[in-house]
Amino acid sequence: MAKITWAGQSCFQISVTASKETCDIVIDPFDEKIGLKMPNFSADVVLVSHGHPDHNNVKGVKGNPRTKGAEQSSHDGSPRTKEAEQSSHDGSPFIIDNLGEYEKNGVFVQGIDSFHDDVEGKERGRNTIFIIEAEDMRFCHLGDFGQKQLTDEQLDKIGHVDILMIPVGGTYTISAHEATKVIGQIEPKMVIPMHYALPKMKTDVEGVDIFLKAMGKKEITAQDKLTIKASLLPKESEMEIVVLKN
Numbered sequence: 001m002a003k004i005t006w007a008g009q010s011c012f013q014i015s016v017t018a019s020k021e022t023c024d025i026v027i028d029p030f031d032e033k034i035g036l037k038m039p040n041f042s043a044d045v046v047l048v049s050h051g052h053p054d055h056n057n058v059k060g061v062k063g064n065p066r067t068k069g070a071e072q073s074s075h076d077g078s079p080r081t082k083e084a085e086q087s088s089h090d091g092s093p094f095i096i097d098n099l100g101e102y103e104k105n106g107v108f109v110q111g112i113d114s115f116h117d118d119v120e121g122k123e124r125g126r127n128t129i130f131i132i133e134a135e136d137m138r139f140c141h142l143g144d145f146g147q148k149q150l151t152d153e154q155l156d157k158i159g160h161v162d163i164l165m166i167p168v169g170g171t172y173t174i175s176a177h178e179a180t181k182v183i184g185q186i187e188p189k190m191v192i193p194m195h196y197a198l199p200k201m202k203t204d205v206e207g208v209d210i211f212l213k214a215m216g217k218k219e220i221t222a223q224d225k226l227t228i229k230a231s232l233l234p235k236e237s238e239m240e241i242v243v244l245k246n
């Protein structure tokens with residue numbers, strides 16, 4: 001059974017069990033200067049899609065007592081950051097902030113290259129899409145994806161997706177309308193919108209209501225967290241949108 005909690009912005013904690021071990025994954029922890037409070041998350045693994053402060057506050061996440069280094073099965077040769085290298089040894093969460101394939105506690109993570117904008121990174125740089133495989137499910141977190149659509153190569157690497165976490169607020173990422181097209185490319189079973197306006201936030205992005213309208217949904221009741229297992233996933237033809245409270 002996987003448990004997904006949203007902190008706001010693009011930050012999630014995903015707790016899964018694989019190979020009889022629990023693994024807590026935190027994605028894109030933010031600096032509280034954006035106006036939101038970062039939860040007291042602990043993690044075995046922290047994923048960072050890009051180096052902006054509203055996505056890379058790894059110091060705001062505590063390590064679990066059981067935390068040990070992850071194994072990397074392949075890599076594109078890019079250097080890892082000093083924080084990521086240190087995390088392999090000192091008991092803090094293992095930080096994945098690059099491309100390649102990794103394994104931790106029976107959980108597989110793949111980082112896929114993409115752009116933060118639609119001009120090949122000339123405005124906002126690169127962005128990492130993360131695929132997480134655990135509990136017979138495939139999760140996809142698009143980070144601050146800014147391309148108007150995925151390339152054939154990216155789609156091939158992403159493959160089948162059960163649960164998609166996608167930005168919908170525009171300005172710094174794809175807009176609500178563009179998000180609907182990307183969802184059509186990926187065809188996930190469940191969609192969790194992220195990176196949209198919330199009370200007290202200091203970033204200029206649109207609200208989730210615009211995305212829901214674009215998807216033909218009048219209103220969806222937000223829930224505290226999503227608890228899901230493979231057997232409970234909807235059919236692809238019955239794609240479900242889940243709005244989480246932060």
